[in-house]
Amino acid sequence: MDIEALWVNYKEHGSAAARDKLLAEYTPLVRYTAQRMAINLPKSVQLGDLIGSGVIGLIKAVESFDASREVKFETYATHKIRGAILDSLREQDWIPRSIRQKARMLKNAYVSLEKEIGRIPYDNEVAEHLNLKPAEFEDLLSEVAPTTIVSLNEIISDNYGESSGVSLIETLEDKEAENPLERLGSEETKKVLASALLELPENERQVIALYHYEEMTLKEIGVAMNLTEGRVSQIHSKAMSKLKAKLQLKM
Numbered sequence: 001m002d003i004e005a006l007w008v009n010y011k012e013h014g015s016a017a018a019r020d021k022l023l024a025e026y027t028p029l030v031r032y033t034a035q036r037m038a039i040n041l042p043k044s045v046q047l048g049d050l051i052g053s054g055v056i057g058l059i060k061a062v063e064s065f066d067a068s069r070e071v072k073f074e075t076y077a078t079h080k081i082r083g084a085i086l087d088s089l090r091e092q093d094w095i096p097r098s099i100r101q102k103a104r105m106l107k108n109a110y111v112s113l114e115k116e117i118g119r120i121p122y123d124n125e126v127a128e129h130l131n132l133k134p135a136e137f138e139d140l141l142s143e144v145a146p147t148t149i150v151s152l153n154e155i156i157s158d159n160y161g162e163s164s165g166v167s168l169i170e171t172l173e174d175k176e177a178e179n180p181l182e183r184l185g186s187e188e189t190k191k192v193l194a195s196a197l198l199e200l201p202e203n204e205r206q207v208i209a210l211y212h213y214e215e216m217t218l219k220e221i222g223v224a225m226n227l228t229e230g231r232v233s234q235i236h237s238k239a240m241s242k243l244k245a246k247l248q249l250k251m
Helices: 003-013 016-038 047-064 073-092 097-117 123-129 134-143 180-199 202-213 218-225 229-250
Strands: 155-157 163-167
Touching (some): 016 073, 047 073, 097 123, 097 229, 134 229, 180 202, 202 218, 202 229
């Protein structure tokens, strides 16, 4: 039985056997996605755990996929698999508290300076605000890199620390929200984020696009941009801190 027939059997007739065959057919996508994500994670994060979480995402993808939307299942499933893996990583809280505190300090520096000068601050301005030498600022960007790996999937919070229920990546997706009020909030956040992306220097926009939308690894981006993997990581950290700061100011 071909794939299309399996989808018809499952979606129109509720065949459990067809569902299981679909899951088996697309299981390699879970391993591939998990392996790609593992490249940018600490070695302490086990690939097997990522795959286990990814399988949950695949199950959700198969159950919720709507072929009438004319989106390839592989594309839809990859998003669900990545989301499930990222949810699991957040639950594990695998990033040390000290690193999270430094990431928060960096973002707050961007927030404070933008309030003061009315634009995204330059590197030297942020370094001076934090009383850091240029080299120390670069080291800070490298240290907080783990907190930015999943940043586009973290829940946005407002200035009072209350969750908005919308993730950064969701604000960039052109999808319909069932709740009109939720959709309005998402549309507004999407505009803010799109504007903030345009304000980033070209190299930062490129890294964001290649990592979060083309799903390239940091190493692959480094090769494409003729930069070291470490430098790409720093650029990504800086760009994500700016975007999160911009959103906090607008929420």
